[in-house]
Amino acid sequence: MPMLSYIAPSTVDEAVRLLAGASGAAKVLSGGTDLLVQLRSGRTKPDLIVDTKRIPGISGIREQDGAFVIGAATSGAVIGECEALKDAWPGVVEAANLIGSTQIQGRASLAGNLCNASPAADSVPPLIAARATCVIAGANGRREVPVESIVTGPGRTSLGPDEFVLEFHLPKRPPRSADAYLRFIPRTEMDIAVVGAAVSLTLDPGGVCTDARIVLGAVAPTAVLVPEGAAALIGRKLDETAVAGLDKAARGACKPIDDKRGTIEYRTKVAGVLARRAATIAYQRAGERR
Amino acid sequence: MSKHHVSTTINGEPTEFLCEPQLTLLDVLRDELHLTGSKEGCSSGDCGACSVTVDGRLVCSCLMLAVEAEGHAIETIEGMARGHDLHPLQRKFLEHAALQCGFCTPGLLVAAKALLDRNPDPTETETRYWLAGNLCRCTGYDKVIRAVLDAAAELRGA
Numbered sequence: 448m449p450m451l452s453y454i455a456p457s458t459v460d461e462a463v464r465l466l467a468g469a470s471g472a473a474k475v476l477s478g479g480t481d482l483l484v485q486l487r488s489g490r491t492k493p494d495l496i497v498d499t500k501r502i503p504g505i506s507g508i509r510e511q512d513g514a515f516v517i518g519a520a521t522s523g524a525v526i527g528e529c530e531a532l533k534d535a536w537p538g539v540v541e542a543a544n545l546i547g548s549t550q551i552q553g554r555a556s557l558a559g560n561l562c563n564a565s566p567a568a569d570s571v572p573p574l575i576a577a578r579a580t581c582v583i584a585g586a587n588g589r590r591e592v593p594v595e596s597i598v599t600g601p602g603r604t605s606l607g608p609d610e611f612v613l614e615f616h617l618p619k620r621p622p623r624s625a626d627a628y629l630r631f632i633p634r635t636e637m638d639i640a641v642v643g644a645a646v647s648l649t650l651d652p653g654g655v656c657t658d659a660r661i662v663l664g665a666v667a668p669t670a671v672l673v674p675e676g677a678a679a680l681i682g683r684k685l686d687e688t689a690v691a692g693l694d695k696a697a698r699g700a701c702k703p704i705d706d707k708r709g710t711i712e713y714r715t716k717v718a719g720v721l722a723r724r725a726a727t728i729a730y731q732r733a734g735e736r737r
Numbered sequence: 738m739s740k741h742h743v744s745t746t747i748n749g750e751p752t753e754f755l756c757e758p759q760l761t762l763l764d765v766l767r768d769e770l771h772l773t774g775s776k777e778g779c780s781s782g783d784c785g786a787c788s789v790t791v792d793g794r795l796v797c798s799c800l801m802l803a804v805e806a807e808g809h810a811i812e813t814i815e816g817m818a819r820g821h822d823l824h825p826l827q828r829k830f831l832e833h834a835a836l837q838c839g840f841c842t843p844g845l846l847v848a849a850k851a852l853l854d855r856n857p858d859p860t861e862t863e864t865r866y867w868l869a870g871n872l873c874r875c876t877g878y879d880k881v882i883r884a885v886l887d888a889a890a891e892l893r894g895a
Contacts, residue, residue, distance in 0.1 A: 453758035548870020
């Protein structure tokens with residue numbers, strides 16, 4: 448076991464200084480539900496762990512004029528208890544609450560689920576569908592980028608060694624907007640997505656889609672946006688043609704792997720089915736808000 | 738290797754310990770503080786045998802560094818009975834024979850108490866989902882669920 452240091456800075460600047468000044472490998476700790484498993488298995492051997500949870504505001508949810516700011520280290524349990532967020536972004540909340548058991552929910556954070564960079568991360572597709580951004584702190588100050596720009600491949604992110612995610616921003620919703628997330632696993636609880644599908648929709652007063660974002664998880668090295676799926680929905684009600692177009696676009700966007708959870712063929716088919724079902728739920732939710 | 742000095746509260750008692758940074762809260766509870774009720778099953782957050790609460794929030798103590806406990810209130814299985822008076826959940830586990838080898842029992846009890854503390858009248862489905870992160874390899878779950886629902890009823894005075 449190499450010499451490991453642990454520091455829990457109380458400011459963003461101090462955290463950035465520690466990360467930027469680290470002589471060896473440094474790891475950012477929020478909930479630790481992935482990091483501690485990797486430490487234990489020896490998959491990661493950091494010299495320094497920077498625990499962000501003492502930074503004021505890094506855990507918790509703030510509403511600002513209909514938009515939401517979610518602190519990077521906010522746990523799934525806290526997200527699930529925020530009624531205002533659940534009301535505005537039910538898909539984001541249901542996805543965050545699917546991660547692991549009650550015990551995992553008590554610690555696992557939104558930033559951790561993103562930066563662990565698993566292709567099957569449940570909270571990532573609905574965040575991308577929501578056009579969520581994240582604020583990143585680093586040695587050159589802060590930058591705000593779309594969530595989809597963070598993960599570059601399995602286990603890899605675009606963050607520099609001096610950088611960490613500070614918070615997520617979810618935009619204000621137009622009227623008649625809603626989202627939904629569905630994942631398929633071979634059992635009812637406690638498993639990793641075979642496929643995940645997030646859909647965010649906005650309708651006009653007549654029930655016609657004016658905006659749509661479709662994102663799939665676990666069917667490619669990163670979560671994938673499906674603009675052809677959105678195009679199939681926009682300008683239509685959720686009719687047969689729209690749904691068939693969405694199914695085809697979702698299947699076309701898949702570049703999955705074969706593994707014990709599902710074959711390429713199976714994942715591709717399920718992606719189309721889940722996209723349709725998630726769109727149906729999002730459409731119903733949006734329609735109830737007129 | 739430098740040790741960290743950690744001040745915490747465990748089962749209501751102010752507790753201090755020294756620990757190396759890579760040790761988990763479970764390591765310190767068991768090996769340093771000799772609170773061996775919390776069990777090490779998987780060390781990867783899958784089995785729930787090490788369940789404790791931190792500021793009232795249910796967590797796996799194997800997935801938390803001991804240094805992170807600084808300033809927080811920890812509750813373990815050792816804090817559940819009042820002296821020789823068992824908590825109703827403990828009594829109901831015995832009455833319903835909701836254990837065989839008992840290795841998962843402390844974690845199940847801590848998790849079940851966390852459920853009843855926030856939801857005194859859970860449905861069977863809610864109880865099963867809440868306890869999905871506590872694995873039992875010998876008794877099965879049915880007697881556990883019966884015991885938890887029976888304890889909930891008693892605690893409500895039903």
